[in-house]
Amino acid sequence: MIKIAHIERSVATADPDAVPAAAAQTLGPSIAAAAEETDVRWRPSRHARRLLTLAGAGLLLALVTRRPELAGLAAPALLILGAGRVTHGALPGRLGFRTGLTSTRIYEGEPAAVDVVVSVPASAGTGTGGAASADGFDARWVFEPGRGVEPGSATAANGHAVRFTFSIDRWGKRKLGTATVTLHDRWRLAEARVALTLPTIDCYPSPAIQRTEVVLSKLPNRLGEHRSRVPGDGTEFTGVREYVPGDRQRAINWPASTRLGRLQVNTFAAERSQDVVLLVDATSDVGEPGRSALDLGLRGAAGAAKAYLAGRDRVGVVAYQWGGAHWLAPSLGRRQFYRIVDALLQSDTGFARGAGISRLPRAALPPGALVVAFSPLLDGRFVEALRDMRERGFTLIVVDVLNVGPPRRRGFADNAARRIWNLEQQAIRFSLRELGVPVVAWDGVTALDLPLAPYTRRPLVTRR
């Protein structure tokens, strides 16, 4: 990893609404993202051209009109130009640029910062053959944010090492943009310009809040944290029964044994985990950007993944798109959460090749798994896929993320079309409920626990 040297940095803070300087500093040190060395071409600055104009005009007119005071008028400009010429040879012909990010992965709306540093590499030569140093020039940086990147500080700052803060309002893989640095010699008579392409950053959908979980009534025989109906070695007390040889001595319930005159033992419920497959419908992205059906679907899926993984369940994801689906097999652990979100980010790509839901391998949809689908239910093929899965015995819950309808217009035909569309949507949801697939509506603002409350209070009965 490239180490960014200990160099003082300045934080751009001209915008009063921006992240304050102290807050920008609390974003912490940056991770080196890119480093490059570039040849620099120094040219006369605009300031130098103006001074030259003044000096030239003064001298010429002094000679033509034979007025020595006009030569004096040119004197300050000539002196500054002369001083700049003397130091011009010490400017480096090659410079090193380093870029660092405080984080390569952020959530929507989370502030982050990019650090840009200019330095003189050890191998850099000068016009006079001497050693170049960073003290010989000033740098002014201008940050041009990429699409969807909101600057959190001023977009211009002076210094050899500069930090620009930013945030991203919508998930996706985002190009941060460019940072253009204008270098000036100490007299500001020579300047050079270099444009750096800033790295790409992954912006994760902000996970929805979900504290409770939907648990199946029939759980696979795998150790976990959900209370099962079968007796086992869990911590949840279920009853007392007569002792049989082989029972552990520590399970003997002494008060009950004394009362009944025979040895009695406590029984406990087994604790099991479940397989959860999150099914995200990326075929339709309707609604206002930032609150669209796909935005809500991804945020809901990320929140559900977080909740179920915290409950030691195995969680996988299937993203259903036009032309196919891509999937991630269920697994455990915190790392799986980031794998899931990375897989969800690919929903941005639109068309994806692959197999349909019906052709997904067994690993993607393990038997007996709980399938939580996030969908606006606008695509008939996706609804058919849900029906197909239900008929294959999967237990499904559909979180309806459709929050917009056709625009209201005055015309009779428009109204009729709107009513027909509404009836059709109701019919789709009704048909799913008839098949035993609960459909709950979620607005993307409240916690996911609220619409799922009827199903999180007691185990969801698995019916085949």
Place this chain on the structure above:
Amino acid sequence: MSIPRDPNPSAIADVTAATRGAEAAARQGPLSWAGPRLAAVLLGAACVAWSAAPTRPGGWPAIALTIAIVAVTAGGLRLALADVPESEDSYLLSGWERTWRNFLALLRTVPWEELALLAVVWLEVLHPARPWYTAALGAGLTAYLLITHIAESGADPAVLLGRHAKVLALGACLLALGAGFAMIPAAGPGAGASLLRVLAALAVIAAAALVIPA
């Protein structure tokens, strides 16, 4: 759950964040943004007025004055609108948008300050010899160029002027010397004496440039 950071991030040193941030915020307030721009316009206007007064009748002075006023005004507008971004889309623009885009391009393309300098110096030449007036104009024009550069580059004025202090002091001396040469009575009638004074002034300037510390 927060996104895990790299376990071993490379460090850009934590500088004294609060103090540096506060300094930066204080320096980059609205006054510091507007101050140099306003100063540049005022200095430009003062230079034009100084070189134009007393106004002389005739075509050339009027033309030079008009050019100087237009150039200083346009230069000031360029500085004021320096932070206005140009729209990225160049197609399907409305008439107003296209006009505004062309106006910005005109402001940013033409070297207004150079035009203003030439016009002001020409105005000064059109007046009868006033050596001390010309020296003061030289000081004003140099200040105008420096403050314009500060306004457009965002350079710290204290740092920039600190670096230029010795050279500017020397330049001021030469300005005074140039005016002094002009005020020395000519040794005799004829054009040769005045030319000699000009050459003497140039020799002094060249000598000063040669002994400037690097």
